[in-house]
Amino acid sequence: MLNFATRRFGLSLLILFVAVTVMFLMIRAVPGDPVQIMLGPRATPELQAQLTAALGLDQPIWKQLLIFYGNLLQGDLGTDVFSGRSVTDIVFQQLPFTLELIFASILWSASLGIALGAYAAAHPNTLIDRIAAAISVSFVAAPAFVVALLALLIFAVHLQWFPAIGAGEGFWDRLNHLVLPAFAIGLSWVGYIARLVRASMLEVMGESHVRTARAFGIAERRVVMVYALRIAILPVVTVIGVGMGFLLSSAVFAEIVFARPGLGKLVIDSITTRNYPIVMGSVLISTALFVVSTALADLINALLDPRARTAH
Amino acid sequence: MEKSRSELGQIIIGVARDPLGLMGLIIVGIIVFCAIFAAWIVPYDPIAMDIKSRMQGPSAAHLLGTDQLGRDTFSRVIAGGQVALKVALPAVFGAMAIGLTLGMIAGYGPKWLDNLLMLFFDTIRSFPTVMFALAVVALVGPSLQTVVFVVMATSIPTYGRVARTQTLTLRNSEFILAERSMGASMSRILGVHMLPNIIGVLAVLAAMDIPTVIALEAGLSFLGLGVKPPTPSWGALLKDGYSLIRQTPWLVVGGGLPIILATLGFTFLGESLRDVVDPKLRKQR
Numbered sequence: 330m331l332n333f334a335t336r337r338f339g340l341s342l343l344i345l346f347v348a349v350t351v352m353f354l355m356i357r358a359v360p361g362d363p364v365q366i367m368l369g370p371r372a373t374p375e376l377q378a379q380l381t382a383a384l385g386l387d388q389p390i391w392k393q394l395l396i397f398y399g400n401l402l403q404g405d406l407g408t409d410v411f412s413g414r415s416v417t418d419i420v421f422q423q424l425p426f427t428l429e430l431i432f433a434s435i436l437w438s439a440s441l442g443i444a445l446g447a448y449a450a451a452h453p454n455t456l457i458d459r460i461a462a463a464i465s466v467s468f469v470a471a472p473a474f475v476v477a478l479l480a481l482l483i484f485a486v487h488l489q490w491f492p493a494i495g496a497g498e499g500f501w502d503r504l505n506h507l508v509l510p511a512f513a514i515g516l517s518w519v520g521y522i523a524r525l526v527r528a529s530m531l532e533v534m535g536e537s538h539v540r541t542a543r544a545f546g547i548a549e550r551r552v553v554m555v556y557a558l559r560i561a562i563l564p565v566v567t568v569i570g571v572g573m574g575f576l577l578s579s580a581v582f583a584e585i586v587f588a589r590p591g592l593g594k595l596v597i598d599s600i601t602t603r604n605y606p607i608v609m610g611s612v613l614i615s616t617a618l619f620v621v622s623t624a625l626a627d628l629i630n631a632l633l634d635p636r637a638r639t640a641h
Numbered sequence: 642m643e644k645s646r647s648e649l650g651q652i653i654i655g656v657a658r659d660p661l662g663l664m665g666l667i668i669v670g671i672i673v674f675c676a677i678f679a680a681w682i683v684p685y686d687p688i689a690m691d692i693k694s695r696m697q698g699p700s701a702a703h704l705l706g707t708d709q710l711g712r713d714t715f716s717r718v719i720a721g722g723q724v725a726l727k728v729a730l731p732a733v734f735g736a737m738a739i740g741l742t743l744g745m746i747a748g749y750g751p752k753w754l755d756n757l758l759m760l761f762f763d764t765i766r767s768f769p770t771v772m773f774a775l776a777v778v779a780l781v782g783p784s785l786q787t788v789v790f791v792v793m794a795t796s797i798p799t800y801g802r803v804a805r806t807q808t809l810t811l812r813n814s815e816f817i818l819a820e821r822s823m824g825a826s827m828s829r830i831l832g833v834h835m836l837p838n839i840i841g842v843l844a845v846l847a848a849m850d851i852p853t854v855i856a857l858e859a860g861l862s863f864l865g866l867g868v869k870p871p872t873p874s875w876g877a878l879l880k881d882g883y884s885l886i887r888q889t890p891w892l893v894v895g896g897g898l899p900i901i902l903a904t905l906g907f908t909f910l911g912e913s914l915r916d917v918v919d920p921k922l923r924k925q926r
Contacts, residue, residue: 340763347764356780466661466912472856472904474863475897478879482893486886578771582860586883596772597864600779612768612776620767 333631341624348616353397356605357390380410406613407606416610419595424614426591430514430583431576433507435569438515439522443562446526450534450561451553461527465520474582477513481586484509494588510583514576522565530561563633570626574619655917662913668906672899676723685713687720688871699891706891714895717873722899724874728785729854732792733847739793740800741843745831747801748808755805762798770795774861783866791861792854799850800843807839841918849911852904859900875900 381387385396400407406416445465449458484490497506533539534557542556543549569576581593588594592611599607656662675682699706706714747758768776774791781787808831811817820830855875861867862876863883870877875896882892 343760344763344767347760348767351764352776355776466908467905469908471901472852472860474860475856475879475900478883478893479897481883482886482890486890574766574769577769581771581775582863585864593771596775600775600866603779605779608776608779612772615769615772616767619769623767 330631334628337624337627337631341620345617345620348620349401349613350394352609352612353394354390356609357393383408406610409607410604411602416606419607420592420610420614423590423592423595423611426589427577427580427584427593429503430507430510430580430589430591431573433511434514434518434576434579437511438518439565439569442519442522443526443558443565445519445523447530447553447558447561449523450527450530453531458527461523465524468520469517469524471517473514473517473579474586476516477510477583477586480509480513495590506587506589510580510587510589513586514579514583518572522568525564525568526561529564530557533557533561536560563630567626567630570622570629573622577615577619652914652917656910656913659913659916661909662917665906665909665911665913668902669910672722672903672906673726675719676726679719679723683713683716683719685716687712687716687873706889706895712871714878714892717878718875718895718899720873721875721878721896722903724785724868724872725855725858725903728788728792728858728868729851732789732854733796733850735789736793736796736850737800737843737847740797741804741836741839743797744801744804745808745835745839748805749812749827749831749835758801759805762801765794766798768795770857771860774857775866778861778866783861783869785868785872788858788861788867792857796850796854800846803842803846804839807842808835811835811838845911845915845918848907848914851911852907855903855907856900859896 385393388396404417406420408414409416409419445461449461452458485492491509492506495506497503534553539552539556542552547556577592580591581596583589584591584593585597592615596608596611599605599611653666656666743758743761747755765773773795774788777791777794778787817830817834820834825834858867859874859876859879862874863879864876865880867876868874878892878896882889882894882896886893
């Protein structure tokens with residue numbers, strides 16, 4: 330197990346290293362002087378030289394890469410071009426808002442999805458099973474940002490049940506501000522998780538430990554809830570881990586639509602002002618988040634199911 | 642040739658027998674039809690401004706109302722479908738072709754090349770799609786080509802991995818061994834014998850990938866980082882509708898519903914295709 334964990338995290342580190350290097354080289358390979366682009370056409374030559382030196386762009390490329398990694402290992406992602414603040418500070422100030430949103434989305438969609446899937450599996454081929462299947466398929470298809478826009482239009486602008494802008498202050502207000510964006514992000518996951526849980530439930534229900542539990546005369550309700558469901562929800566863990574990238578992507582859009590603070594809003598605002606260090610920092614942090622969550626999902630899976638350890 | 646045509650016919654019949662598949666076929670058919678004949682269907686020029694009739698609600702003259710520049714929303718929805726397919730089809734086919742080639746090489750070639758290609762796939766996959774798209778757009782600027790490039794780059798690994806797995810399973814099958822013992826070249830084995838066995842699975846994957854691509858194009862255009870105005874795109878409609886959501890809410894509906902419909906159509910079609918082409922795939926997911 331330890332062996333698997335080391336190998337898995339080694340691979341993650343390697344992937345992250347290649348990804349970051351590729352991104353670094355991509356930024357340098359772009360035609361045009363980044364300093365000129367950042368400062369605009371009216372900047373004086375002195376100002377340009379100053380910024381070039383400040384960003385270390387006058388050094389050879391391999392040295393820039395070394396310096397970049399040196400700084401990165403010390404937790405330094407560079408400096409914001411405009412405010413002079415540390416990019417690390419700025420990104421980590423916004424990150425909790427995005428994580429809060431992603432967590433809320435997973436929480437409601439996974440609970441509902443697992444409940445729907447478990448119920449459908451316990452009562453296969455009934456009307457409710459069919460309705461759940463139809464809902465699953467239809468909701469899987471809805472892109473989060475379209476749902477977010479329609480939800481904004483209906484529930485915030487038209488009915489005015491929920492606030493349209495911002496993240497709110499204080500616990501209840503924040504929760505209230507989370508409802509619509511979390512709804513938009515989670516909606517397509519409900520159906521997906523329900524289908525997943527239903528399929529794995531049906532498989533687990535036929536296994537011997539469930540049959541044994543039944544043979545012992547344990548109530549059917551308890552068999553389903555305790556003996557079958559506990560194992561059947563394992564795939565959900567993997568799917569959420571691997572789905573972190575989708576969740577992050579959806580969160581970017583939800584943050585824009587509902588004008589919420591967060592990583593997504595930070596990136597978009599930085600792109601429009603051509604603030605490359607912040608774009609780079611946010612993409613790096615979100616990539617790291619994604620890589621780590623995928624690895625964690627693999628680990629949890631391997632911990633619970635020894636067969637998965639040899640798959641890589 | 643005759644045989645493959647009847648096979649294709651059987652696949653279409655199989656899809657049409659499945660109610661969801663039929664629905665998908667109809668929706669996709671309507672979208673493709675509207676995209677091809679957009680120039681004849683649209684009642685107004687989708688980029689012609691008419692300031693006098695700006696921000697009008699839905700009426701007989703303008704089925705879905707007009708936007709802040711007086712452009713007819715219905716015409717822009719129809720023309721937007723054309724733009725969506727113009728991005729989605731080349732991107733998906735390009736990604737499929739490249740992913741297929743790399744995947745087959747990874748599966749059939751030497752081990753070090755396999756490892757290298759897998760690392761390449763894993764690296765691309767490690768960027769969250771939208772974040773990667775935003776980084777690229779930030780660097781090279783928004784345009785239709787950028788969207789196509791981003792979509793291609795991010796979906797190559799999916800095709801590559803599936804093609805690799807398929808190649809690995811086929812690699813030691815008897816007919817390949819027989820062919821190899823007769824001295825067939827690598828390109829002949831891959832192109833003539835492996836390709837027909839892999840392409841079906843990838844085609845299913847491609848059909849299911851199209852909605853993701855359409856959504857990504859619309860998403861980037863919604864952020865103002867996709868196709869440039871005044872090009873009619875569903876995402877651009879959403880962007881206009883969002884900034885004036887109290888005045889022209891019909892733009893949000895006009896841009897949003899086609900995206901949902903297209904996603905539904907291609908998803909139904911893809912799932913039904915998968916069941917017809919290769920029922921085994923269903924269990925793998």
